[in-house]
Amino acid sequence: MDVIDPNARVVDLVGLLTVLNNNYEGKADLYELAMDLGIDIDDMMPIVYTASYLGFVTIGGGDIIISGKGSQFINSNIKERKRLISDSIKDVEPFKTAIDLKEFTLDDLLSELERRGVQNYNSPQGKYDLRITLAEWGVYSGLISLIGEEEFRVNE
Numbered sequence: 001m002d003v004i005d006p007n008a009r010v011v012d013l014v015g016l017l018t019v020l021n022n023n024y025e026g027k028a029d030l031y032e033l034a035m036d037l038g039i040d041i042d043d044m045m046p047i048v049y050t051a052s053y054l055g056f057v058t059i060g061g062g063d064i065i066i067s068g069k070g071s072q073f074i075n076s077n078i079k080e081r082k083r084l085i086s087d088s089i090k091d092v093e094p095f096k097t098a099i100d101l102k103e104f105t106l107d108d109l110l111s112e113l114e115r116r117g118v119q120n121y122n123s124p125q126g127k128y129d130l131r132i133t134l135a136e137w138g139v140y141s142g143l144i145s146l147i148g149e150e151e152f153r154v155n156e
Contacts, residue, residue: 002053003093003120005046006129009136010085012047013073017056017066021074026066033064054088086141093118094130095138099154106130106150 019037020026030048034041048064051057056070066074073084089095097112098104104112106127113121113130121130134152138144147153 001093001118002091003118004050004053004089004095004133004137006120006133007046008050009047010140013051013054013056013085014081016044016047016051017070017074020057020064020066021071026071028064030059030062030064053092054085056088082141085137086143089137089141089143094121094133095143098134098138098144098152099156101154103147103153104151105148106134106152109134109152 019033020028023036024033030044031041034044037044048057048059051070052059054069055067056073057067058065069084069088073081076084090099093116094109094113097116097118098109101108101112110121110127110130121127123129131150134144135146138152139146143155145153145155
């Protein structure tokens with residue numbers, strides 16, 4: 001099941017795709033990329049997996065390769081980038097479940113994710129992580145609106 005990692009941020013996606021595109025001509029060894037960026041590979045993997053789930057990169061054999069969608073993202077303006085993210089997150093959790101609920105509180109969404117077997121937000125900081133993920137990806141892209149302190153609505 002594809003789930004946006006709670007530690008992945010949009011700014012990380014922009015950075016990863018920009019470096020891949022500009023410094024590596026679209027393809028890099030993951031370990032070499034982490035070394036060049038000066039970060040631990042384990043710290044880089046949340047955005048790598050998220051970028052893969054969203055279709056912006058492919059990973060395999062220790063390499064990461066920017067996809068056509070990833071190149072399109074890098075070469076787009078902010079409005080188009082938001083549209084690409086919005087379109088891409090619809091098929092991954094927690095947004096797949098959020099779309100089914102249409103309007104929800106954080107507790108509603110947490111309960112439904114747990115019922116569906118999504119374990120990424122079952123931790124002491126799970127509710128906080130979910131709120132950040134919804135804001136970082138959903139509200140930023142325009143897919144979701146915040147309508148109360150802990151209430152959200154899908155904009156479709």
